[in-house]
Amino acid sequence: MVVIDEAHKLRNAYRPSNRMGQAIKWAVEDCKKVLVTATPLQNSLLELYGLSTIIDERLFGDIKAFRSQFINDSDFDELRERLKYFCQRTLRSQVIEYIRYTERKAITRPFSPSDDEQKLYEAITKFLQREDNYAIPRRQRTLTTLVLWKLLASSSTAVAGTLITMKDRLEKMIDDLNVDDDIALDIIEQEELEEDLLDEELDELEDMDAENSADTTTTNALDKRKLEAEIAELEGYIKQAQNIGTDSKTESLLTALEVGFQELEKMGANRKALIFTESRRTQDYLFNFLEARGYKGRLVLFNGSNTDPLSRDIYKQWLEENKESDRISGSITADKRVALIEHFRDHADIMIATESAAEGINLQFCSLVINYDLPWNPQRIEQRIGRCHRYGQEHDVVVINFLNNRNQADMRVYQLLQEKFNLFSGVFGASDEVLGTIESGIDFERKILQIYQQCRTPEEIDMAFVTLQSEMEAIINSRMEDTRKTLLENFDEDVHQRLRVQLDKTHYYLDRLGKQFWGLTRFILEGKAEFYDEELSFNLLEAPEKDIKTGKYVMISKGTKPDNNCHLYRLSHPLGEYVIDQGLNQNTPPAEIVFAISSHTARISAIEDLKGRSGYLVLSKLSIESLENEDHLLFNAYTDDGQVLDQERCEKLFQCRGRVKYLLDIDKEHRQRLQNEAQIHAQGSLNCSVEKSNCYFQQERNRLDKWADDMVLSAEQELKDTRARIKIVKREARNAVSLEEQLVCEKKLQELNRALRKQRQQIFDVEDEIMEKRDQLIAELEAKMVKRTTHEILFTIRFHVV
CATH class of the missing domain: 3.40.50.300 (P-loop containing nucleotide triphosphate hydrolases)
Known part of the structure; x- marks a missing residue:
């Protein structure tokens, strides 16, 4: 899986000119992707299209279809419907009852520049409005003007520095030196203005600047007298800007x-x-x-x-x-x-x-x-x-x-x-x-x-937060009930805080994965390290491998503030990877284990009735290769008095501390029963996976149908455009004031009608091609539905709960 943070930087990935976006899209094409951003939409809805192409090229049709449906027609309802399958958006307002967010107070302060500042602004504005100055290449006139206006809004110092850059360029022209026309990009680089902030303006100006460039001939003679006058003019503006002092x-x-x-x-x-x-x-x-x-x-x-x-x-x-x-x-x-x-x-x-x-x-x-x-x-x-x-x-x-x-x-x-x-x-x-x-x-x-x-x-702020919670108690309680089950599966500290579920007797919280990792670390490094549970730290006395350093380690978690003289311990640290590898390779023969739920820090109501009871338990692993590769850890257990324990209660049991009492052999009768029940559990999990895959298949099929519709719409749009142009030319012919104008219009109509007939014929070919591609993609999807499974027993135990 690839996680891309600040993903909005890839919003223009659909453009061939966006080299970074195109390269990342190619590199992660065959990977699962999660795009994370607080600002998925900045200037244009086309940015959503760009982000969607990183995830999958076929979430929407091509750019023409997207523009027609969601920009020209502004069909926000349909867009939201399409987005909901791959986009999750959470606003502060949706979690304000649970999270102690502070407020923001925004004020926009207008100010009036001094007369000297305004004179400089007006003088430079008139200079920029002239069409025939040398300081700004015609090819980049509009963009350069916008950048300069932007700097005029910043400071007189920024303007002075930019004018000096422009003057230096003109002086090189007098000396017959080669001059780069990309002055706007030079300014952007000098000022560290971000190029992606100009994307929308660039889109709007590309055609205009191209036309300007086409009108300019490189053979025009350079008017040195005019050029020198322009340099002198810029020097005057520079002096004006520098004399302003404080803005x-x-x-x-x-x-x-x-x-x-x-x-x-x-x-x-x-x-x-x-x-x-x-x-x-x-x-x-x-x-x-x-x-x-x-x-x-x-x-x-x-x-x-x-x-x-x-x-x-x-x-x-x-x-x-x-x-x-x-x-x-x-x-x-x-x-x-x-x-x-x-x-x-x-x-x-x-x-x-x-x-x-x-x-x-x-x-x-x-x-x-x-x-x-x-x-x-x-x-x-x-x-x-x-x-x-x-x-x-x-x-x-x-x-x-x-x-x-x-x-x-x-x-x-x-x-x-x-x-x-x-x-x-x-x-x-x-x-x-x-x-x-x-x-x-x-x-x-x-x-x-x-x-x-x-x-x-x-x-x-705390008092206002408490008041808000009181006012919304009924809403909060109903949402708390809905999320209760989810909470049992997610022990992240943030979620505890949001839902006001506090553990009074602990100073440090760990999510479930963190707790398991810490416990495994203690087990694997026993005898090699001194552990300090309150600080979630340990002192490694003996290095288990050459590339691992001894010394103090602090486990990364919320609430811990390690000092600068320690190693940060995490799953991806070489020592963490060593611990995981050793854990996977541990021998797990049949054993008798005593679980101590009485000493657990928080009450676990689901297994309280097991206190004082015993039974048998097996853990197996089911691996499924299908649309998605899945691994399931499946528990089966029953007590001596015949009560069967479900998956959730077994998982809760393993959240408690346990110790191996002594090794033993499980008798054949219990071993056979556990294996049979594990097989039944595996088959049930496989059936659930098949059902989930079928739902996913239908969802993907519907998505491909919509993609095909989008592509056909794009082809039909060209036909509509030609018909629209025919209507315009017919109207022009009716309003013609001379025979010559009528003949010109008739000639245009003949050409457009030929194009229309050709497009009508082509649209059937395009539709056939799109439908064939859709059927091919669906067939590939069906092939991936074929499931291959493996099922193995990981361990079998006799258990006692105290």
């Missing part, structure tokens, strides 16, 4: 930080703020500005490269502190991220981050998020806020978004963000508040103070 938005940021930190201290929250900007140059500018305003030594940067002197020093210090531990992964990029996050947690007040920090990091210790620049992608805002507003956050999270009300690009971005959030809600259900209402901006300081006054202390 108006930056002063607003300082106000937000000062008030925010005061209120955080009153609430007992950490004095931490996470500031997001889209520009590397703006990031450096903010760092220098805040350093000069009293925050020197309290700042940390986070970006795609993390190569600045401060980040290098932090990383060097982290390596020194962790040199004796297993925490150093060997990946410089990953270890740097960890080092910077820990420095922010332990030493810094403010992290200034680019989009690189919007995914894959956990900052629950921070409860103030400031979007200094609004991203173009609505789910990017959600991802940013989600770094802090996540499970484990103890305080309400305040989110401040800055919006330039004199920058039409900034206002347009805000409008698009609202529209795209509506698109997301239509398919998956509403997300939490991320933008907030646009405030009047009259008294920003008072508004931030008001927002913080609405925030609560951890005690108030």
Whole structure:
């Protein structure tokens, strides 16, 4: 199985140009896949199509059919119906009764730039609107303009740096040097703007830029006088930008930080703020500005490269502190991220981050998020806020978004963000508040103070949570009853907490797999290690194999905080793999085992009546090779007084501590009975597997039928398009004002009618081909239904329960 986290990065995998997506799709084609993402839909419904192709190319038809059904016709109901078989979406609102989630307070703060800033904005806007300047290649005019508007909304420093890049390019043109036309991509790279944020704009602009490129001839003579004038013009704009000094938005940021930190201290929250900007140059500018305003030594940067002197020093210090531990992964990029996050947690007040920090990091210790620049992608805002507003956050999270009300690009971005959030809600259900209402901006300081006054202390959050639970007690109780059986099979600590099932006498919780792994480790390493159950740690005194180190090991689990000088113990650790291998190869002859349910930490009502009783038990393994390979561990048992124990009660019995009393031979009568019952149990499990496979087969058959319908729809769409064009040309012919125009229309009609007849003929061939492919796929599915099984006895015991 392949698990792909942050799977939304593969949303464009359907495009041949998306090399990473295409490569991953090819590499995992024959594997089972689980795609994990909090933001499956960001800009367009086509992203869902892209993600579906990673799972299976035939969940939908081709791109034309998907666009026709779900984008042009907006058939959300049918889309949700198709998605439900392979998509599971859980919102915070669905688990709010069980999980102690804090709230978020979002506010969008409009600000007015100074006259100098506005003059620069207007001058550059006019410059960008000119069609004949050399600074922007015609092939990338629209994209470059959008990027520059984006930087204008960020900072004058970012604009100045970009204008210098453009000026340098023009100076190379004067010197007759070869000049790369990909200036937009150069800017994206310098500023660390993420290319995937521009995907939607690129789609819309590809055709337009291609037309512009076609109109441009490479043989046009270079007008050096005009070029020199343009360089001088850019130098003037650069000087204007550099003379601005401190931007108006930056002063607003300082106000937000000062008030925010005061209120955080009153609430007992950490004095931490996470500031997001889209520009590397703006990031450096903010760092220098805040350093000069009293925050020197309290700042940390986070970006795609993390190569600045401060980040290098932090990383060097982290390596020194962790040199004796297993925490150093060997990946410089990953270890740097960890080092910077820990420095922010332990030493810094403010992290200034680019989009690189919007995914894959956990900052629950921070409860103030400031979007200094609004991203173009609505789910990017959600991802940013989600770094802090996540499970484990103890305080309400305040989110401040800055919006330039004199920058039409900034206002347009805000409008698009609202529209795209509506698109997301239509398919998956509403997300939490991320933008907030646009405030009047009259008294920003008072508004931030008001927002913080609405925030609560951890005690108030707990009280609100208790009140909410009380109000919804009836709903909670009914849901608790529905999930009770599931809970018995899943001992994950998070689920215990969500459903308020507490174990009062234990300090550390482990899921069932963890408990079994810990018990097996104690058994296999007995005599080779000293164990400390309370800490879930042990000191390995003797290495069982050459590549395994001695020393202190701490088992990875919720609630444990290992120090830096120990080994993290897990299933995939070489020692963990050794323990598993040894366990699988253990000899298990017939034995007598005493189970001590009286000393178990939690009451197990299902087996309490077995106390003081004895019986016989067998464990067998059934392996099924079919559509899915399955392994079943099957218990059969009965007591001396004839009571038969079902699978669940046997499993509960093995959750208790046991000891081998002495070895014995099971007499022939009991051995034969246990083997017969194990055979019956195996046959029953096989029948259930067959029934499940039949249901799966029908579901897959229906899916392939829908895929075939999608493909036929795609073929029919071309026919519809041609008919639509014929109608348009007929209307043009009727409205023609001259014989010449009528003749042109008649000629077009003849060509379109020929194409129509050809498409009618072809559609039958296409339908036959699609149906043949569908039948072939169904036949392959039927072949996989053939089952091969093996059944073996693993052990047989005599048991006593005390």
